[in-house]
Amino acid sequence: MSRFITSVQSTKGATERIFDILNKKEEKEKLASFENPSFGILDFKNVSFGYDEKTILKNISFQVIPNTVTAIVGPSGVGKTTLFYLLERFYTPTHGEIFLNGKPQLNIELEKWRSMFSYVSQDCPILVGTIKENILYGIQRKVSEEELIKISKLASCHDFITELPNGYDTKLGERGINISGGQKQRIAIARALLRNAPFLLLDEATANLDTKSEIIIKEAMDKLIYGKTTIVIAHRISTIQNADQIIVLDKNGISGIGTHEQLLEKNELYHDLANQNHKAEINECVKP
Template structure:
């Protein structure tokens, strides 16, 4: 009886959360007049954002040029991931606007906007199902077998997939419990290859991996970022020294931006982060 009561209370709490989600309003476009998106310069103009009473950004101004690599660095809690959420329009800025090739984000269809972004995170999502289903997850078109194989080869995961007896039809457990961290990352990268979007968001995809897996993923990412506008959340300065632009975030906004050589000479926070990592490496 005591176990039954515990189960009922647990189910009650879960049910309440499910119904809270179902009661949320569907996302919709803010404006009736919508323009077709075009690949170009991505600009954040006077962006301000807060979580309730906690202010995150004030007057963020940043230009990200096409086919370049921009890295975001800074201490924990300064809003690096929040900036990704704003770019993907999971949240709307409280003030300011995001411009794509001069067009406001509010004037571009939400689905079309999101279809231009691919996201590879540290903790890549793997769902219960086959490897094939995980690679093609979220793709809104028919995908051929050859496309899946080519994407997997570029992501350095074809070899380990074919080592399974069922190959691409191998059933994966919830959260990819029967895969290593590096294998899950490479499947996530293969998914990004298939999406083939002009913008790529990377949340330090090589973090917390062994050297062999890290080298494989770095090679796969080198293939992936070709001819894309890439924005990287960097936890290790050593991984982004060749970025076209490094943006240093501090509490409330941007404390500096430039190349590695420029920032190491002029930005105190960047110098501090770099020295701290040298001491712990």
């Protein structure tokens, strides 16, 4: 009886959260007609945004050129992830605008806009279901068995999947409790490869992994980035030294834009972040 009462209370809490979501208003757009999106230059022009009257991003302006890698670095709390939320239109800038090939972000239909972006987060979402269902999640087209295997090999996850008793039909627990962090990351990369969107957003996927898993993930990332316009939030300077441009954020906005070498010479904040990263990596290497 006591276990039954506990289950009822747990179910009640979960049900309330479900109905909270169902009762939320649908995202609606005011424009009667929309412009067709065309892959090209992303342009932030004087973008500002804040939460509860606290400004997080101030007058952010930069361009992202097609088929390049742009890295975003800075201390915690300066708005790196918020930039991604604005790009994906989870929020709207309080000031300024984001343009794609000269077209304002809000003039492009929301569904079409979001279809142009793939996002691989640091904490990859894994749902209760099979590995196959998790890789195919959000893919709105039919995927053949051959394509699924080919993509899984590119994402370096085919080998560990086939070693499992039920292969691609292996059931995963909530948040992927029965697989490792590196394996979850590779499933997320496979999902992003299948989606094949022109813009790729990466919230440094290797930050919390061991060295062996990090090497595997980096190899898979290199394949994922090819032919895409990539924007990456970097927690380790060593992972973005070859980026085409690096944007340094601080509490006052953008403090510098340039290559790794340029910023090391001219940007004090970037120089300090690089030194801190270097010391942290050395300490990691000398751990017993």
